[in-house]
Amino acid sequence: MKPETPAELAADLMFLLNQATYALATDMSAGLTHLGVSTRDYCVLLTAQTGELTQKELGDLCSLDKTTMVVTIDGLERAGLAVRQPSSTDRRARIVQVTDKGRDLVKEAREIVDGIYAGILDELPARERSVFVDSLVRLVGAGGRLAEPSHVGPAIRRRGTRSVN
Template sequence: MAAPERAQRDITGLLNAAGHTLSNRLAAALAEVDLTPRMQCVLIHAMEEERTQIQLAALSFLDKTTMVSTVDELEKRGLAERRQSATDRRARIIAVTDKGRRVAEEAQAIVDRVHGEALAGVAPEGRKAFLDLLTSLAGPDANPGPQPIRRARGK
């Protein structure tokens, strides 16, 4: 029995493999400053403006449980802390400490280097198109953060 002929390359497999490879390179590089990619992402987004854990989780592509453990680790290391929001007394935000800011700035240079190396094989004029394509593939309604796969209910 012959397999069906493929009309397209396995885009899903290629994107997964590329993402896995890049994630591993980034994790190894960020180990130089004792951060994980998750921690770096949360620190950078928390430095941009006052944000809650839920907002940071969405921006950092993290589920709530992973976000809590990431912030716990950032607090343990003295890189961030949970604080009451300056604008909403009911909300708690993640504030980056001075130490966290220094580490995040150093780590961002590493992230930029790794991403630059990953794009080195793409002609400069093609980089924007490549990034636009990835954004398009993610979809306009892409919600940063893992989403559960919805399976049809059994009948």
């Protein structure tokens, strides 16, 4: 937080969480750049390794809309990091599987991410680290107050104005 941050903002939960998210995302982006993946790519690959997940399930877990998910998986497939396989239970669904190359990349990326996390958590006294992380897990985990938006409907898409030549 910048030293000139007004006191009202320094105590505002939304401001604090937003600032933390922005700073962490920037650090992770910079850390993963040399691997040729984005934080979104990393999230999708890491999450896809947890089980047989469809594109939709994976998108939901990574908070990605359908279009962004398709574009992301297309890129991961082109890079040889993931493949789509037909689901054995739903012929319309595709399971996203991480390739050996993708697993190797996740392992390397995980070391970078763990280093970033450690650097951040090292800012807190040892006795506060687990309390901080446990509290966040409780707030955003299943059933937590911040697990998902409680009052926000689906995004409204509006058509842009068209110019006539």
